[in-house]
Amino acid sequence: MPNVEPKLSIGLWCTAFAGTEVFGSATRPPLDPMDNLRLIARAGAWGFNFHDDDLVPFGSDVQETDRVLQETRRVMDGEGLVASMATTNMFAHPAFKDGALTSADARVRAYARQKAMRAADMGAELGCSVFVMWGGREGLEVEASRDPREALAWYRDGVEFVARYLADSGYGMQIAIEPKPSEPRGDIFLPTAGSVLGFIATLDPAVRDRVGVNPEVQHARMVNLNFVHEVAQCLDAGKLPHIDLGAQKPGRFDQDLRFGAEDIKETFFLVKLLDDAHWDGPHAFDVKPYRSDTPDDLEDLVRGNIRSYRLLLERVDEFRADAEIQELLAECRVDAAGVPDDVDALRAFAFDVDELAARRLPYQRLDQAVVELLMGVRR
């Protein structure tokens, strides 16, 4: 039995992605947001995530926004679907072509704040618990174009503004800043989960507790970093309100493959880490259909994510129940008995370094056992 039943959600933009990219045009027709909600619910998700523009077309007025939100609420109620996370699209419109909160144009920075306020209102209206801020355009290609310290200062101003807005509005949502190293910008500010954690430490203490990280598996894999360790650091810091799950071939453009489709071993350890930590935040699939998928394949995409998460969670149970693995793990630890704690005693203590060097660590056996467990041959 897992420690926590995972809340599995998915973004509306995932299933709605029509396939347009630099080298090719759309391969699927637009997907109506209400149909999209029904599709996601039918495929077994607990909740959904959205950008303002995913639900309400860019440029809609207040009346239209309200109408869509009411309709959304009706579909949610009908399908038993939760609105888990809201976010604002600050990257698609040409106004953001050189940044939103970090634009060198003060008008763009202000416009981005306005757009974030409205998206937060929508999220609050639908009962979201998390407000994600992904700064997809907060970066550069031309190093001369910014003093990166100034960009960070603008970024901080923007995040603090939104955090204060949430607080002043009485909204309960946590902010989760999403790191990414590059794409669509050549270099994005706050490229890793660590850099977001470091950035949060510089925020106004009055709002700092409201801000955490939204790490994404794929974004760490793009630069060949270990995402289990990224997430562990967020947990260690008490700053993991949300996580984005998917898969990615390493060292490439952002693929957003189906969760579990790549790197089974490290993905298993991510699932294990989250459950070990009794983490009960929203597990959000942030994936894209293949460009070759037809509308009929979208439900398979959603179901595959959920299925792989649950299968890996079963393997976590088996890992915990595996006597040999648990013995090997126990063998790997030596407790502190007899080692001095005190500075003076420690200075004088004579360590037998050869003994320390010779200690056996049965890691080949342990790692092979994990591989075989994942392949289902230890049951």
Next chain:
Amino acid sequence: MPNVEPKLSIGLWCTAFAGTEVFGSATRPPLDPMDNLRLIARAGAWGFNFHDDDLVPFGSDVQETDRVLQETRRVMDGEGLVASMATTNMFAHPAFKDGALTSADARVRAYARQKAMRAADMGAELGCSVFVMWGGREGLEVEASRDPREALAWYRDGVEFVARYLADSGYGMQIAIEPKPSEPRGDIFLPTAGSVLGFIATLDPAVRDRVGVNPEVQHARMVNLNFVHEVAQCLDAGKLPHIDLGAQKPGRFDQDLRFGAEDIKETFFLVKLLDDAHWDGPHAFDVKPYRSDTPDDLEDLVRGNIRSYRLLLERVDEFRADAEIQELLAECRVDAAGVPDDVDALRAFAFDVDELAARRLPYQRLDQAVVELLMGVRR
């Protein structure tokens, strides 16, 4: 049942690696070559691979060399172990500090040839079928230091010399050139399996057929290339006398992890490809113990490789026997019925591009089925 029973071998240098690297000294004592052979045999390997200096200490004379070879033969016979592949170490000695066959010093190039001749003699004596050439020092850090065209020309001269030596000596060994993108040099000439295939095409036709590629899983993963495709291209060209197997976290220094330890899905497709092709060359594990392994862990290392190969081969069987997977695969193909072959007819043919665009390809379902098969939940 697999199409071909794989011949699983391992390098003497693998188990003998004592742990010395840039940042740390040896963690294990030297391993006597004869003990090493017995260890490998006991752990279940079919064969072993060696550099000249792995068996016979650098600088040994003819008498000592003969003595060691005779002893080796006795151990091989006693253990039922095959000498599968020989190679020459042209990278460890400081004489090769700036290249061996591509050194700008003609004396070093000649010395490298002499050393290769002696290693080939040893390989022939022990009955090896493959002579690997890994140009670990054939590269540079200082781009100005070489005209890369001249380096390729020297490289070609060297390979042709060795190939002629094998032919003239009546040795049956195939040459297999091993690509690697970097490490220990900043950039190594012939960085990928493709570049070796391209290089072979420029060799003297009189020796070209004797030369193929020795691709290594890890070396492709170091630059995030798809090693299944690398190996497929070697097979397609009829140039795969040998393969080096192991595992590697992507985009990093050369790790030489235990085969199967990473990237289970792509590794499965490699095993499938080799068996699909009825390939019966030597499957060589080229792995390193962890620096934390004690001598007692070395046998686990060898056994783990073999075990994972066999487990993946079982999964290949299951893939072939899986009715749903086979149906999905069939669905993905459309045959040529009705499509003109002839240029004039083809020019005039009216394709329905919208129909082509709309075709369903059940890849989400197919890929998810593969993941579940690998996790052992489709049996």
Next chain:
Amino acid sequence: MPNVEPKLSIGLWCTAFAGTEVFGSATRPPLDPMDNLRLIARAGAWGFNFHDDDLVPFGSDVQETDRVLQETRRVMDGEGLVASMATTNMFAHPAFKDGALTSADARVRAYARQKAMRAADMGAELGCSVFVMWGGREGLEVEASRDPREALAWYRDGVEFVARYLADSGYGMQIAIEPKPSEPRGDIFLPTAGSVLGFIATLDPAVRDRVGVNPEVQHARMVNLNFVHEVAQCLDAGKLPHIDLGAQKPGRFDQDLRFGAEDIKETFFLVKLLDDAHWDGPHAFDVKPYRSDTPDDLEDLVRGNIRSYRLLLERVDEFRADAEIQELLAECRVDAAGVPDDVDALRAFAFDVDELAARRLPYQRLDQAVVELLMGVRR
């Protein structure tokens, strides 16, 4: 003085790129092809390159195609602009969503051939000397979806078909296959210049001489390979009909930055290599405007490429004339005097390996001299 005056061309798609990508919509209006030609000519380019669909809208009939080609010819004549390279767009249309020449649908493969024929006709009509084949969709995300050997066989059939078509039509164009490791596909077949060279060696000898490589700086940098060495191998093999020039931050999505914008040292050695080899093929800039560029910035983009190429060529001159650098280079070489060539003599020769190991190689000084030369402080 350079050995060869470089022919500097640019693709119509470069300046016409409106900015649409996965995360954002167009930031620039469409650019009329004839205006584009004038822009390129005015900015100082010698020639231009085009996909069929860049000049003639997808789906145009023969009359419309002829009309556009005649208009193009008029503009070319008026501006003194050369049509350098033609290619066919086999990646943008949804019909190619899972491959063109390597699609598992025989109809798509045939349609791709038909489209290539028409593009070749257009190229011949405008006097192009090179026909590039970039297989942007020839790849996969789902490894199970293809036997990669079958994909290579289909690819070969397709290339041979086009090569025969060129020959049978009496067109003088060389084919240049363009490698790329990934994007838009997860993995693209023929990922590197080496893999293309290896592939060419498997082509029908009757057409093989017509086929070469179109290496691109950025595509090698995406996987952190050394593009100077890639191009050197193409030159060494006599298979460089064309080259794509630009810049790229390493290990990222395909950026297509202005030539010379990154990695000045390696870019210098590329310019030097091409001029050292007296290579006189078309130097094609394959770059994209920043998404933040307005139409007014496009001419700066074109001019910057040309300017940087010429500046680096001046540095090549200085490198050749720099007495200290030339002396250092001479110091790095030792000729073959006294080293035996013959196998028996070589076997018996006693090398002084310690002397070989101790030889001085003034590479720190040489590399520093290159850096300072590039910074303009040795003039």
Next chain:
Amino acid sequence: MPNVEPKLSIGLWCTAFAGTEVFGSATRPPLDPMDNLRLIARAGAWGFNFHDDDLVPFGSDVQETDRVLQETRRVMDGEGLVASMATTNMFAHPAFKDGALTSADARVRAYARQKAMRAADMGAELGCSVFVMWGGREGLEVEASRDPREALAWYRDGVEFVARYLADSGYGMQIAIEPKPSEPRGDIFLPTAGSVLGFIATLDPAVRDRVGVNPEVQHARMVNLNFVHEVAQCLDAGKLPHIDLGAQKPGRFDQDLRFGAEDIKETFFLVKLLDDAHWDGPHAFDVKPYRSDTPDDLEDLVRGNIRSYRLLLERVDEFRADAEIQELLAECRVDAAGVPDDVDALRAFAFDVDELAARRLPYQRLDQAVVELLMGVRR
């Protein structure tokens, strides 16, 4: 004129590196520490950096340690050389084969603390201002071997212990934790400057102010991150007591090339950032000789670093004085005039998004100007 005259130092381990690595043995003889100090001083460095074991052989007693420190002091005085940074080697000895401060063996963790105390004593004795902690072995290859949260907790305990030791001993040294993503471990905890900043935020507030980051150019380039942005974040957080400078081909094993040898443009922006920030901490070259360097080339290595730093600093001056560049930069900014600050006013404000989208940003021209400035053609 630069804002700050840079303090340029180098590590004793740099020039003393004899060339031993996984694939090859030493190419240079050992370098006596006192000779090393003289070499560094003669080559023009302001200061030097050292690991405990660089100066005093591992296992030396107190008397020997004192003797060496006195001799060191004499040489420093004679040469006018400053001891800038001290650190402890917690990675070379086999006792640290599976971690030091994060070992699962409590004895190893304690031994590592003891060793750090002694190294700190040495640093204090010689007047160092910074104590670097590079956790070269704090990582893993076998994900199952650690709960990464526990590893981080042990790491924190260790850093806090050392920080308290410095405080209690009355030492003025700042601690600088050095991130690295991998090598020698498969994955190292605290892989990036960001992750160190995030980690510092979790330290006991009583010691937190004493701890900062020691970012290294090469370690960021290994995973293709932007090191200018990494350093900017450290400056923004007020946590940059020290910096390690060198060069690195991207996406590869740790090369430690001469500063300025690669990526001239981004390196220029690093020098500019440090001077823009009036940063006056120690600029430490952390580089390695090529394995092909003889002892006679070591001075060239040291001098090259210093020379390139000064040349780039001159370019920073030129950048500031370049009228066109300064005008272009001014054009890129739009101030906040007329944009509402207040939430209610902002909510109601009507932005002209088309105008924001259409704004001209002369980045092609700006970036090209920087490239030409670096090439010395704007003087």
